[in-house]
Amino acid sequence: MTSQSIVAQPTAEQLLGDTTLLAEQIGSAEGLAALHGGHGASQFQRVTDLSSLRRFLRDYQSRVLIPLELPAIYCAYGHTNRYEARELIELDRRLSAEPLVQEFATASQRVGKTQLKRLRPLRDQRLVQRYLHAVETGEAHAWHTLVYGMILSLYSFPLRQGLLSYAQLTTRGFVDSVAGRLQLAESQCREVAKEMEEEFPSAIERVLAGALNGPNLLVV
Numbered sequence: 351m352t353s354q355s356i357v358a359q360p361t362a363e364q365l366l367g368d369t370t371l372l373a374e375q376i377g378s379a380e381g382l383a384a385l386h387g388g389h390g391a392s393q394f395q396r397v398t399d400l401s402s403l404r405r406f407l408r409d410y411q412s413r414v415l416i417p418l419e420l421p422a423i424y425c426a427y428g429h430t431n432r433y434e435a436r437e438l439i440e441l442d443r444r445l446s447a448e449p450l451v452q453e454f455a456t457a458s459q460r461v462g463k464t465q466l467k468r469l470r471p472l473r474d475q476r477l478v479q480r481y482l483h484a485v486e487t488g489e490a491h492a493w494h495t496l497v498y499g500m501i502l503s504l505y506s507f508p509l510r511q512g513l514l515s516y517a518q519l520t521t522r523g524f525v526d527s528v529a530g531r532l533q534l535a536e537s538q539c540r541e542v543a544k545e546m547e548e549e550f551p552s553a554i555e556r557v558l559a560g561a562l563n564g565p566n567l568l569v570v
Contacts, residue, residue, distance in 0.1 A: 397528050397532070399532060400534065400538060400542070403528060403542060404542060407521060407524060407525075407546045408546070411521075411546060411549065413450060414450050414451075415520065415521075416549070416553045418445075418450060418451060419520075420516070420517065420554065420557045422441070422493065422495040422496060422499065423498055423499035423512070423513060423516060424509070424513070425499065426438060426441065426495065426498070426499030426500050426503075427502050427503045427509055427512075428503075429441060429500075430477060430499065430500045430504060431503050433476070434477075435476065435477045435481060438477065438481055438496065438500070439481065439489060441496065442481075442491055442496055443490070445491075445493050445495075445496065446491055451493070455491070458493050458494045458495070459491050459492050461494040461497075462491070462492035462493050462495075462496065463485065463492045465494070465498070465501065466478075466481070466482055466485060466497050467482075469482070470482060478500070478504070481500070498512075498516060509558070510554060510558065513554045514550055514551070514554060517547070517550045517553075518543075518550065521543055521547065525539050525542055
């Protein structure tokens with residue numbers, strides 16, 4: 351890539367952007383209601399202690415992270431590898447139809463747009479410029495998962511490692527966002543994160559094998 355010298359090689363943390371913003375949005379009462387089927391926020395308490403944090407993380411993992419976000423990253427990575435700008439934009443639209451994703455649209459798109467704008471100097475990358483134009487004209491939304499998958503491809507990050515980093519960093523972001531309020535010890539934070547991460551390797555292998563494509567997401 352001739353323009354890669356213009357944009358510094360990012361770390362996994364930089365690719366994800368502000369995970370605290372996402373954690374706060376998804377951890378809200380409205381977010382919890384969506385994760386439990388959208389039957390009304392009054393049925394679900396906010397994360398108030400270690401037990402409710404564990405329940406929230408398991409809900410997020412089973413309803414959003416594994417069935418929606420990891421497949422979205424995988425699909426975006428594949429479309430970018432094949433220079434499929436039209437398919438990437440169509441994937442963006444299909445992801446917009448997912449009710450659970452819509453609940454977190456503001457946070458997701460804010461992070462996605464921030465990361466996407468950093469790619470503007472890559473002018474020889476037509477897919478980047480086409481997607482950026484689609485976002486600026488309202489044709490696409492810059493979901494953070496799609497931008498993340500696209501950047502993994504552009505910078506030749508190993509896909510398996512990228513998926514694992516996403517799952518781990520997002521989970522730890524949620525834990526960190528409530529650690530102070532709940533007065534959690536560092537050892538408790540590590541313990542909860544480790545528990546949640548046990549499922550990640552097998553889930554990622556299912557994604558890579560094509561067994562998880564997400565509802566209504568494009569199969570690559």
